[in-house]
Amino acid sequence: MSEDIVLKAEDLTKHYGGVHALEGADFEMKKGEHVAIMGDNGAGKSTFVRQITGVEQRTRGKVWLYGEEVNFAGPLDAREAGIETVFQTLALADDLDVPDNLFLGREKTFANWLGPFRILDYKGMRKATLAGLEKTAVKIPNIRNTIQNMSGGQRQCVAIARTATFQSRLTIMDEPTAALGVQETEQVEHIIKTLKENGEPLILVSHNMRQVFDLVDRIVVFRRGRICANLAKADTDPQDVVAYITGAKTGEEYRESAL
Amino acid sequence: MEETSHGTGGLTFDKSKRSWPNEMNILLALIIIIVIFEILGQALPYMKDQSFLFDSRDRFDSIFNEARLKIIILQVAIIGIIALGVTQVIITAGIDLSSGPLVAATAMIAMSLAQTELVNGYPNPKAVFGVWAMDLPVIIPVVAGLIFGAMIGAINGTFIAYFRIPPFIATLGMFMICRGIALWWSGGNPVSFPTESFKSIGAGMMPVFWFLSLAVIFHFILKYTVYGKHTYAIGSNEEAARMSGINVKRHKVLVYMIASMLAAFAGVILSAKASTAQAGMGEFYELFAIAMAVIGGISLTGGRGSIIGTVLGAMVFGVIRSGFTFVKLDGSYQLMAMGGIIIAAVVLDQYRQRNKA
Ligand SMILES: Nc1ncnc2c1ncn2[C@@H]1O[C@H](COP(=O)(O)OP(=O)(O)OP(=O)(O)O)[C@@H](O)[C@H]1O
Ligand SMILES: [Mg+2]
Numbered sequence: 336m337s338e339d340i341v342l343k344a345e346d347l348t349k350h351y352g353g354v355h356a357l358e359g360a361d362f363e364m365k366k367g368e369h370v371a372i373m374g375d376n377g378a379g380k381s382t383f384v385r386q387i388t389g390v391e392q393r394t395r396g397k398v399w400l401y402g403e404e405v406n407f408a409g410p411l412d413a414r415e416a417g418i419e420t421v422f423q424t425l426a427l428a429d430d431l432d433v434p435d436n437l438f439l440g441r442e443k444t445f446a447n448w449l450g451p452f453r454i455l456d457y458k459g460m461r462k463a464t465l466a467g468l469e470k471t472a473v474k475i476p477n478i479r480n481t482i483q484n485m486s487g488g489q490r491q492c493v494a495i496a497r498t499a500t501f502q503s504r505l506t507i508m509d510e511p512t513a514a515l516g517v518q519e520t521e522q523v524e525h526i527i528k529t530l531k532e533n534g535e536p537l538i539l540v541s542h543n544m545r546q547v548f549d550l551v552d553r554i555v556v557f558r559r560g561r562i563c564a565n566l567a568k569a570d571t572d573p574q575d576v577v578a579y580i581t582g583a584k585t586g587e588e589y590r591e592s593a594l
Numbered sequence: 595m596e597e598t599s600h601g602t603g604g605l606t607f608d609k610s611k612r613s614w615p616n617e618m619n620i621l622l623a624l625i626i627i628i629v630i631f632e633i634l635g636q637a638l639p640y641m642k643d644q645s646f647l648f649d650s651r652d653r654f655d656s657i658f659n660e661a662r663l664k665i666i667i668l669q670v671a672i673i674g675i676i677a678l679g680v681t682q683v684i685i686t687a688g689i690d691l692s693s694g695p696l697v698a699a700t701a702m703i704a705m706s707l708a709q710t711e712l713v714n715g716y717p718n719p720k721a722v723f724g725v726w727a728m729d730l731p732v733i734i735p736v737v738a739g740l741i742f743g744a745m746i747g748a749i750n751g752t753f754i755a756y757f758r759i760p761p762f763i764a765t766l767g768m769f770m771i772c773r774g775i776a777l778w779w780s781g782g783n784p785v786s787f788p789t790e791s792f793k794s795i796g797a798g799m800m801p802v803f804w805f806l807s808l809a810v811i812f813h814f815i816l817k818y819t820v821y822g823k824h825t826y827a828i829g830s831n832e833e834a835a836r837m838s839g840i841n842v843k844r845h846k847v848l849v850y851m852i853a854s855m856l857a858a859f860a861g862v863i864l865s866a867k868a869s870t871a872q873a874g875m876g877e878f879y880e881l882f883a884i885a886m887a888v889i890g891g892i893s894l895t896g897g898r899g900s901i902i903g904t905v906l907g908a909m910v911f912g913v914i915r916s917g918f919t920f921v922k923l924d925g926s927y928q929l930m931a932m933g934g935i936i937i938a939a940v941v942l943d944q945y946r947q948r949n950k951a
Binding site: 390409410411414422424425426427428429430431435439440441442444449451452453454455457 | 815818819820821823824826827829830831833834835836837838839840841845848897898
């Protein structure tokens with residue numbers, strides 16, 4: 336398979352007991368492409384993200400990253416393979432501060448021969464955190480504050496800054512602007528545009544139609560656990576997308592499976 | 595960008611507003627309690643102006659009543675060692691009820707390998723094993739005890755992490771199992787007459803030495819190592835820890851193993867100090883250890899707490915014990931006061947948390 340395909344999923348399926356949260360998803364994105372995933376609440380968007388990022392084990396299906404088939408045993412595998420994710424739940428530890436959260440699970444350390452007792456490079460992590468925050472222009476009054484004392488928007492900023500601090504081959508953001516104010520939303524959109532300029536691929540899960548049309552090249556619509564449309568931005572408009580989301584329309588190639 | 599302000603994006607941060615550490619409150623409480631006993635010493639008619647903490651006899655070489663200070667810390671040192679472990683368990687939002695009986699079981703096992711062959715020229719009347727187990731180097735009973743502790747901790751951790759048994763239940767089961775092991779080990783008989791070298795590891799102020807050394811080591815580990823960071827992360831938000839790539843299950847097993855090894859070490863030291871091991875040893879130790887951590891400001895929902903807090907909690911414990919003895923009130927009052935203080939500590943902490951948020 337071509338190395339130009341950043342991510343490919345075939346027949347990706349996840350059942351939670353009797354709940355078919357994701358069913359037979361075929362997905363493909365090219366190098367440098369920005370793809371939006373849209374769909375109503377419970378459509379299976381986050382479930383799709385969790386299967387790609389190794390947070391859960393899929394029921395069925397195959398996934399390729401840059402042409403290489405991947406079977407992530409856990410989230411760390413996905414991160415090490417270069418997938419950076421802002422999860423909808425943010426995945427932050429409330430009692431830890433900003434650098435701790437940015438580096439959670441991949442701390443900068445000294446004396447690695449000590450195994451689990453290797454020593455934290457607090458200074459290095461603080462420096463990188465400040466750099467990461469500056470790069471994303473995220474505003475946080477004090478990086479030594481614990482997450483617990485931060486506003487919802489600031490938490491989201493921390494989660495986003497986390498993806499920006501590390502080199503990645505694919506960035507996934509699950510509703511990154513859901514709790515953000517106008518300025519902060521602009522800020523995140525600016526980060527996304529920067530990724531685009533640098534040719535870094537992105538999957539953006541969003542309910543915000545304006546944002547999606549501003550930012551991405553292609554829109555994939557999920558409905559009741561299935562992909563029901565795959566639309567190039569040039570060939571569609573917001574009303575059209577809404578029709579797919581609500582089920583008034585179903586894409587040509589998906590008609591059979593949606594029955 | 596000004597690194598010292600830790601502010602980014604143009605927001606300023608007033609350093610003076612940084613909340614003062616929780617440990618300061620416990621230190622304050624400790625001082626208040628000492629002052630109360632000091633005042634009681636002066637005020638109570640039958641006390642004849644004795645001082646609780648200061649040297650009341652007119653001597654120039656000491657300001658403090660050293661004997662009392664030593665006792666305060668000596669009587670909490672062994673339970674304190676257990677508390678260092680249970681602190682780590684509670685930070686992960688777990689609990690360990692098995693430590694008290696584990697102390698007893700480990701004491702029995704260690705003492706059986708620490709016996710001396712001849713007592714006053716006669717064969718050891720409490721011998722558990724044959725001559726091969728007599729007069730072994732001190733390292734053998736210590737290591738045997740630690741291995742036993744590690745095994746018990748690994749079992750606790752495995753059931754909790756991999757089989758998703760609630761920590762309360764898993765360690766309650768282990769609580770009974772360990773007491774059973776202690777009783778079964780020598781058919782209910784005490785095991786006694788250890789070698790001199792074994793006695794020496796628990797003699798005099800040695801328990802305090804172990805307690806404080808281990809406290810320093812684990813303070814460092816919790817604050818400055820990946821192990822510590824992950825321990826806090828798991829207690830803070832287990833799902834987030836998992837999503838960040840931490841192997842939560844393996845880490846939990848490690849935490850329970852360390853906690854049980856500390857309890858086992860406490861058992862070894864206790865038996866060395868007492869020069870005997872009995873199946874009933876360590877009664878309520880698990881609860882006292884938890885109480886020390888709680889007084890030290892730990893949160894049972896996980897993510898918060900520290901070794902310094904627990905050490906201070908242990909000191910509060912010790913001060914109250916010897917304070918009540920000092921004012922000649924017996925154990926029943928001690929228990930009631932201690933219970934009140936534990937509840938007050940949690941109430942105050944919750945009040946503080948609410949006001950901070
Ligand atoms: N762990 C789980 N166990 C059982 N069912 C689940 C689980 N996680 C998700 N589901 C179900 O799977 C379906 C898809 O959920 P998912 O979170 O993927 O939706 P979503 O498209 O991200 O919605 P939203 O826009 O609200 O975030 C829902 O019906 C949900 O209830
Ligand atoms: Mg979702």
